[in-house]
Amino acid sequence: MARRGQRPQTVSGVAMRRLILIAIPYLWLFALFLIPFAIVLKISLSDTVLAIPPYAPQIDLAAGWQGIKDFFGALDGENFVFLTSDDLYWKAYLSSLRIAALSTLMTLLVGFPIAYAMARAPDEWRPTLMMLVILPFWTSFLIRVYSWMGILANEGILNQVLTWTGIIDSPLQILNTNTAVYIGIVYTYLPFMILPIYAALERLDGSLLEAAEDLGCSRTSAFWLITLPLSKNGVIAGCFLVFIPAVGEFVIPSLLGGSRTLMIGKVLWEEFFSNRDWPVASAVAVVLLLILVIPIVLFQRQEQKQREAEG
Amino acid sequence: MPQTVFAPWNDPDEKPLISFQGVTKRFGDFTAIDDITLGIYAREFFALLGPSGCGKTTLMRMLGGFETPSAGTILLAGQDIAPVPPNKRAVNMMFQSYALFPHLSVWDNIAFGLRREGRDKAAIAARVEEMLKLTRLEKFSHRKPHQISGGQRQRVALARSLAKAPKLLLLDEPLGALDRKLREETQFELMDIQEKTGTTFVIVTHDQEEAMTVASRVAVMDEGRLIQVATPDRIYETPDSVYVADFIGDVNIIEASARQSGDKVSLAWAEGQLPLIATTTKTFAPDQHCWLAIRPEKIAISAERPKAANALQGRILDIAYLGNISTYHVALPSGQVLKAQTANTRRIERRSFTWEDEVWISWTDTAGVLLDK
Ligand SMILES: Nc1ncnc2c1ncn2[C@@H]1O[C@H](COP(=O)(O)OP(=O)(O)O)[C@@H](O)[C@H]1O
Numbered sequence: 284m285a286r287r288g289q290r291p292q293t294v295s296g297v298a299m300r301r302l303i304l305i306a307i308p309y310l311w312l313f314a315l316f317l318i319p320f321a322i323v324l325k326i327s328l329s330d331t332v333l334a335i336p337p338y339a340p341q342i343d344l345a346a347g348w349q350g351i352k353d354f355f356g357a358l359d360g361e362n363f364v365f366l367t368s369d370d371l372y373w374k375a376y377l378s379s380l381r382i383a384a385l386s387t388l389m390t391l392l393v394g395f396p397i398a399y400a401m402a403r404a405p406d407e408w409r410p411t412l413m414m415l416v417i418l419p420f421w422t423s424f425l426i427r428v429y430s431w432m433g434i435l436a437n438e439g440i441l442n443q444v445l446t447w448t449g450i451i452d453s454p455l456q457i458l459n460t461n462t463a464v465y466i467g468i469v470y471t472y473l474p475f476m477i478l479p480i481y482a483a484l485e486r487l488d489g490s491l492l493e494a495a496e497d498l499g500c501s502r503t504s505a506f507w508l509i510t511l512p513l514s515k516n517g518v519i520a521g522c523f524l525v526f527i528p529a530v531g532e533f534v535i536p537s538l539l540g541g542s543r544t545l546m547i548g549k550v551l552w553e554e555f556f557s558n559r560d561w562p563v564a565s566a567v568a569v570v571l572l573l574i575l576v577i578p579i580v581l582f583q584r585q586e587q588k589q590r591e592a593e594g
Numbered sequence: 595m596p597q598t599v600f601a602p603w604n605d606p607d608e609k610p611l612i613s614f615q616g617v618t619k620r621f622g623d624f625t626a627i628d629d630i631t632l633g634i635y636a637r638e639f640f641a642l643l644g645p646s647g648c649g650k651t652t653l654m655r656m657l658g659g660f661e662t663p664s665a666g667t668i669l670l671a672g673q674d675i676a677p678v679p680p681n682k683r684a685v686n687m688m689f690q691s692y693a694l695f696p697h698l699s700v701w702d703n704i705a706f707g708l709r710r711e712g713r714d715k716a717a718i719a720a721r722v723e724e725m726l727k728l729t730r731l732e733k734f735s736h737r738k739p740h741q742i743s744g745g746q747r748q749r750v751a752l753a754r755s756l757a758k759a760p761k762l763l764l765l766d767e768p769l770g771a772l773d774r775k776l777r778e779e780t781q782f783e784l785m786d787i788q789e790k791t792g793t794t795f796v797i798v799t800h801d802q803e804e805a806m807t808v809a810s811r812v813a814v815m816d817e818g819r820l821i822q823v824a825t826p827d828r829i830y831e832t833p834d835s836v837y838v839a840d841f842i843g844d845v846n847i848i849e850a851s852a853r854q855s856g857d858k859v860s861l862a863w864a865e866g867q868l869p870l871i872a873t874t875t876k877t878f879a880p881d882q883h884c885w886l887a888i889r890p891e892k893i894a895i896s897a898e899r900p901k902a903a904n905a906l907q908g909r910i911l912d913i914a915y916l917g918n919i920s921t922y923h924v925a926l927p928s929g930q931v932l933k934a935q936t937a938n939t940r941r942i943e944r945r946s947f948t949w950e951d952e953v954w955i956s957w958t959d960t961a962g963v964l965l966d967k
């Protein structure tokens with residue numbers, strides 16, 4: 284009897300432990316993602332008021348059930364309707380997506396050759412090269428963007444060098460244009476592109492390329508038929524890692540971009556700090572998140588598929 | 595009709611398909627291949643045998659075009675292949691790691707080389723099906739390499755390298771990753787395929803049994819040099835150096851000094867012992883230092899002194915029971931230990947000798963090989 288009673292207990296003990304293990308990441312997600320999201324969502328459904336905090340309604344727990352009911356009754360979606368009334372918003376979303384997509388492509392074009400060269404470098408060089416890629420993270424992101432201002436300004440280093448070498452007569456207007464934004468994004472997010480591609484290329488077995496050549500491939504076609512398909516997962520991961528944060532990028536367009544640079548991160552910042560319109564700013568953020576959920580889900584799917592292929 | 599033996603290397607009119615002429619390969623100041631001259635004939639199954647690091651893979655990679663000789667030339671069908679890049683050589687290689695393309699199905703892996711030739715679809719499909727059938731992989735054609743077993747992967751690699759019907763197929767330790775039973779099966783499969791396709795195979799192995807099983811000729815290598823090139827039975831029965839005798843199978847080596855009269859040599863091998871008698875075709879100078887190599891299975895063991903050219907008394911030190919045969923380690927009064935092997939024709943509890951028994955071991959004058967190096 285005693286033995287019989289013991290077994291279900293140990294089973295439930297194991298199940299309990301497993302439950303806790305599974306629960307930890309979910310709790311993490313809940314605390315750091317779902318709760319903040321719920322707060323932002325709540326604000327986006329509120330109305331602007333001149334108060335602290337600058338939105339209403341507030342939940343009145345002292346009034347009990349009636350308070351909660353009143354609170355939910357006062358929430359509405361008019362901020363979202365407002366977003367559709369002014370074409371500034373959808374233009375900013377579109378422009379952000381376009382800038383992010385284009386700079387992701389440029390980051391890929393710059394990052395792939397670097398990752399490729401790193402993966403083909405002699406073994407003893409690789410840690411150093413890796414170090415060089417990560418090194419910029421040791422300085423503050425803001426300082427690095429400020430130094431780009433110094434480089435790109437009309438009397439900045441780049442223009443001085445170009446004038447001095449006689450390539451140009453009058454300084455180029457780069458700072459405060461979209462070009463500067465692209466440069467900034469490519470520069471900032473380059474390591475996020477390089478690292479996953481490098482990881483994929485480094486794992487690539489050199490004998491596969493020899494086998495391809497052995498079977499009649501030229502070096503170039505071996506690259507297209509073997510190297511590229513086998514680094515696909517790294518490329519996809521790198522693109523998502525650049526694209527997703529680039530869409531919501533705020534610092535780069537506001538410091539390097541001009542008045543004509545339209546990005547949703549900037550709009551959000553202005554709604555929040557200049558207009559003090561927290562509800563509209565929150566609505567902008569919620570829509571941005573919904574837009575980004577699509578690529579994030581695609582990314583997850585891809586990762587899943589890759590795991591299945593390898594497992 | 596008498597069957598002709600396949601031995602093009604004995605025919606002076608036959609031209610080798612591949613010929614290495616004084617080929618040397620250096621990596622920095624390390625010499626991986628040291629002045630090799632060698633001919634391999636069409637339709638041969640040629641084995642390169644040697645310990646790890648002796649340069650087998652390097653030799654093969656020079657044939658494949660992945661390394662260029664530092665000196666010397668390699669001719670394929672009479673043409674110097676040095677300027678021909680790997681993708682233009684009528685040579686295919688089955689890599690030690692198989693090097694299957696992980697993103698392609700078995701079918702596409704096999705079709706890979708054919709597609710590069712720009713053949714039409716129907717011809718490619720027909721050839722791939724033929725290869726799948728040959729390697730018994732029809733059922734797996736749609737799987738990816740990671741979805742099949744090690745043995746099947748090895749067959750895909752073989753099918754892929756055979757698909758283009760190369761003049762020469764290079765196999766670099768093709769069976770290294772397989773367990774013993776599968777290995778033996780696959781060896782016969784390889785021989786079968788080689789015979790069916792008539793392709794010249796060069797196989798690299800460090801397993802002497804494998805080399806002996808599959809090859810028409812075996813080249814024994816050491817430290818970048820060829821030590822001996824001969825048919826498996828010649829390599830086993832008449833090794834030309836102590837190194838080869840020792841590398842292939844089990845052997846007793848007795849150091850002695852020679853005194854030759856005709857084809858008989860009397861060998862002084864230990865103080866106060868009667869000389870041993872051996873037959874040789876070589877000539878030895880008086881008192882020349884030499885080695886008698888004799889295989890354990892050629893040494894008989896008996897309780898009474900037998901009538902044989904060479905008979906020595908000793909004590910059984912150890913018995914290695916291998917099921918079908920037993921190896922007796924017999925200590926001689928001189929301190930040397932010789933191995934004698936007998937087939938276990940009786941059940942083990944009825945065997946005639948046991949530990950510490952005084953026995954006689956004996957062999958004929960033609961049983962051993964007298965070596966001068
Ligand atoms: N690319 C290379 N650079 C330097 N040394 C090499 C290179 N390839 C092979 N070697 C050396 O040449 C020797 C022979 O190697 P290898 O042909 O692979 O031997 P095996 O296949 O017989 O085990 C080894 O000592 C190896 O370290």
Ligand SMILES: [Mg+2]
Pocket residue numbers: 650651690767
């Ligand atoms: Mg090797």
